[in-house]
Amino acid sequence: MKRREFNGKTLRIGIDLGGTKILGALVDDDGHAVATRQLPTFAKKEHPEKEILQTISTIVQDLIIRAEKEDRTPIEIGIASAGIIDPRTRTIRYAQSLSVKDFSIGEHVEKALQMPVRLCNDTDAAAMAEWQKKSRKRDRFMYVSVGTGIGAGIVMEEKIMQGAGELGHMTVNPKGQICSCGNYGCLKHYASGPAMEEKVRTKGGKYKKMAMPEIVELAEKGDVWCQNVLKEGARYLGLALVNSIHLLALKEIVIGGGVLQKGDYFFSQVEAYVKRFTMSYMAEGITMKPARFEAELGAVGAACSIR
Numbered sequence: 599m600k601r602r603e604f605n606g607k608t609l610r611i612g613i614d615l616g617g618t619k620i621l622g623a624l625v626d627d628d629g630h631a632v633a634t635r636q637l638p639t640f641a642k643k644e645h646p647e648k649e650i651l652q653t654i655s656t657i658v659q660d661l662i663i664r665a666e667k668e669d670r671t672p673i674e675i676g677i678a679s680a681g682i683i684d685p686r687t688r689t690i691r692y693a694q695s696l697s698v699k700d701f702s703i704g705e706h707v708e709k710a711l712q713m714p715v716r717l718c719n720d721t722d723a724a725a726m727a728e729w730q731k732k733s734r735k736r737d738r739f740m741y742v743s744v745g746t747g748i749g750a751g752i753v754m755e756e757k758i759m760q761g762a763g764e765l766g767h768m769t770v771n772p773k774g775q776i777c778s779c780g781n782y783g784c785l786k787h788y789a790s791g792p793a794m795e796e797k798v799r800t801k802g803g804k805y806k807k808m809a810m811p812e813i814v815e816l817a818e819k820g821d822v823w824c825q826n827v828l829k830e831g832a833r834y835l836g837l838a839l840v841n842s843i844h845l846l847a848l849k850e851i852v853i854g855g856g857v858l859q860k861g862d863y864f865f866s867q868v869e870a871y872v873k874r875f876t877m878s879y880m881a882e883g884i885t886m887k888p889a890r891f892e893a894e895l896g897a898v899g900a901a902c903s904i905r
C-alpha cells in the first residue's frame with residue numbers, strides 16, 4: 599500500500615470489481631486514493647457470488663485497519679462493476695466477466711460489513727473519477743472508454759447521467775452489419791479493439807494474429823496498414839462524438855480504454871475528426887484529452903459517485 603496524507607474529513611471506500619481483479623481504495627474528499635488493496639477476483643469459480651463477497655470483505659477490512667491507523671473511519675462503500683447494473687436495487691443484472699446474474703451485491707455487502715453501499719457501472723465510475731480531477735471539473739463532460747466494447751459516462755450539472763452513454767450502440771452506418779442489440783452498423787463494430795483487430799488481420803501474413811497493443815505500436819512506428827485501420831476506426835468514433843457534441847453541447851471529452859494505452863495515434867485521429875466536423879461555434883470551447891492510466895481509476899470513481 600502506498601502512503602499519502604489524508605485530505606478533508608471523510609473517507610470513502612471505492613471498489614473496482616472486474617473479471618480478473620478486485621481493487622479497493624481509500625478515497626479522501628479530494629478524490630485521491632490514499633491507500634489501495636488488490637486481490638484476484640476468483641480463487642476458484644464454483645460459487646462466484648460467494649467468492650466475490652469474501653474477497654470484497656477482506657479488502658474492505660484491510661482498508662478499515664489502514665484508516666484506523668490514522669484515527670479515521672471510512673463512512674461508505676461505492677462499488678463499480680462491469681456488466682449491466684441496476685444502481686437503484688444495487689444489483690448486477692448480468693456480468694459475463696464475473697459469471698453472475700441478478701446478483702444483489704449491494705444488499706449483501708451492506709449486511710456483511712454494516713456500511714452503506716452504492717453500486718454503479720464501471721464506465722460511469724471512470725467518468726466520475728476523471729471529472730473529479732480538479733483541473734477537469736467542468737460541466738458537460740463525457741468520458742469514453744474504447745476497449746473490448748465502447749462505453750461512455752456523461753456528467754451534467756455535477757451528476758452522472760445514470761443509464762446513459764451507450765455510445766457503442768450508436769448507429770454510425772445504417773447499412774452496416776446487424777448487431778446483438780438489433781440495430782445495424784453500431785459503433786462497436788467499427789471502433790472497438792476487437793473490430794479493429796479483425797480488420798487488421800484480414801491482410802494476412804504478419805498481421806494474421808496481431809493483437810491491439812502491437813497494432814497501436816506499429817501504427818506509431820509508421821506501419822501504413824495499421825495506421826489506415828486505426829484511422830478508419832477513429833473516423834467512426836469521431837462521427838459518434840460529433841453527434842454527441844451537437845446533441846449535448848459537451849465541453850470536455852476524455853478518451854480512455856485499452857485501445858489508447860500504447861500511444862496517441864488513435865486519439866489524435868479522433869481529435870482531428872472532431873475538430874474538422876463539429877459546428878464551429880460549438881467546437882471553440884471543447885477540450886479533448888486522452889485519459890491518464892491509473893490502476894485505481896474505477897475504485898476512485900466508485901467512491902466519488904457516492905455523493
Ligand SMILES: [Zn+2]
Nearest residue numbers: 767777779784
Ligand atoms: Zn448495437
